[in-house]
Amino acid sequence: MEPFRTLTAIAAPLDLANVDTDQIMPARFMRRPRDERYVSYGFHDLRFEPDGVTRKDFVLNRPPFDQAGILVAGRNFGVGSSREAAVYALLAMGIRSVVAESFGDIFFSNALKNGLVPVRLPETTVADLRSTLAAHPGTTLSVDLETQILTAPGGAAHQFVIPGFARDCLLRGLDEIGLTLTLQAEIAAYEAQHAPSL
Numbered sequence: 403m404e405p406f407r408t409l410t411a412i413a414a415p416l417d418l419a420n421v422d423t424d425q426i427m428p429a430r431f432m433r434r435p436r437d438e439r440y441v442s443y444g445f446h447d448l449r450f451e452p453d454g455v456t457r458k459d460f461v462l463n464r465p466p467f468d469q470a471g472i473l474v475a476g477r478n479f480g481v482g483s484s485r486e487a488a489v490y491a492l493l494a495m496g497i498r499s500v501v502a503e504s505f506g507d508i509f510f511s512n513a514l515k516n517g518l519v520p521v522r523l524p525e526t527t528v529a530d531l532r533s534t535l536a537a538h539p540g541t542t543l544s545v546d547l548e549t550q551i552l553t554a555p556g557g558a559a560h561q562f563v564i565p566g567f568a569r570d571c572l573l574r575g576l577d578e579i580g581l582t583l584t585l586q587a588e589i590a591a592y593e594a595q596h597a598p599s600l
Contacts, residue, residue, distance in 0.1 A: 403517040405575030409498050410544040411471025414461050415532035421475060422482030423509060427491045429483075436490055444491035462495070466540040474531045474543075475502040480509025480520075489516045499545045501552065503528050514568040515577055519545055521552055521562045547572060 431443040449460050461467050473492070479502040480488060489512045492500070499519040513520045523531075534555055535541050544553040547569060552560045564572070571581060582589075 403575050403577050403580065406498065406517060406519055406547050406572045408544065408546045408548070409471060409519075410542050411498070412466055412469050412540055413472040413474055413501075413531070413535050413543040414467035414470035415535040416461055416473055416475040417532055417536070419476035420478045420481055423480055423485045423488040423506070424482055426480065426488040427485055429485075432485065432487055436487075440491055440494035443487075444495045444497075464539075469496070471496055471498050472543050472545065473497050473500045474528060474535060475500055476528075477503040477525065479505050480513070481506035484508040484512070486512045486516065489513050489518050493518055501528060501531065501543070501545075514564070514572065517572065517575070517577075519547060519564065519572065521545060523552065523560050523562060527560055 425448060426445060427443055428446050431446065434440075434443070445460070445462060449457060449463055451457060456463050458464065462470065462473075479500055488509060493516065497518070499521055500513070501521040501523060503525040504522065505513075505520050510520050531543070531554060538555070541555050543555075546553070547564065550562050550564060550569070552562060554560060571577065574581075576584065
């Protein structure tokens with residue numbers, strides 16, 4: 403997992419509430435391998451017509467929002483079924499942080515475990531950010547995980563909170579397996595000390 407410290411990127415406004423994980427990653431793609439095709443699965447049914455034609459009215463299909471690294475969404479982002487693939491799809495699309503008033507609990511946890519930073523901010527702040535981004539396409543936001551501050555256009559700073567353990571893992575670029583592997587020497591020493599004598 404790539405470490406996350408500070409991200410400054412184009413931000414896209416997704417003016418939708420209650421976006422569920424099936425909208426982010428439709429169930430029919432769940433059995434497919436995690437490969438280069440994942441970029442086309444994210445928001446698939448919002449991005450494409452049934453015949454595969456790109457929907458030009460969907461925000462992430464329009465330049466410069468198609469280059470967004472940050473998504474500013476409505477409340478209850480990522481609700482629904484517990485599919486880690488929803489996070490994989492966002493990452494494949496180049497999105498490393500989602501800003502919203504609230505998140506589905508399981509999505510929030512899956513995001514933290516896979517290198518995507520979910521930023522919770524007050525409803526009015528998030529709505530103001532979406533309005534600014536829509537009015538000024540190409541505007542960037544900065545997410546600083548070390549200070550836990552999102553910097554908006556004009557320099558306004560908004561504090562957010564990421565649980566300490568998850569924050570440490572994100573800063574170090576470690577998932578739970580990677581964290582365990584950092585303890586290999588201690589694990590080996592413990593096993594050697596407690597192994598039954600032959």
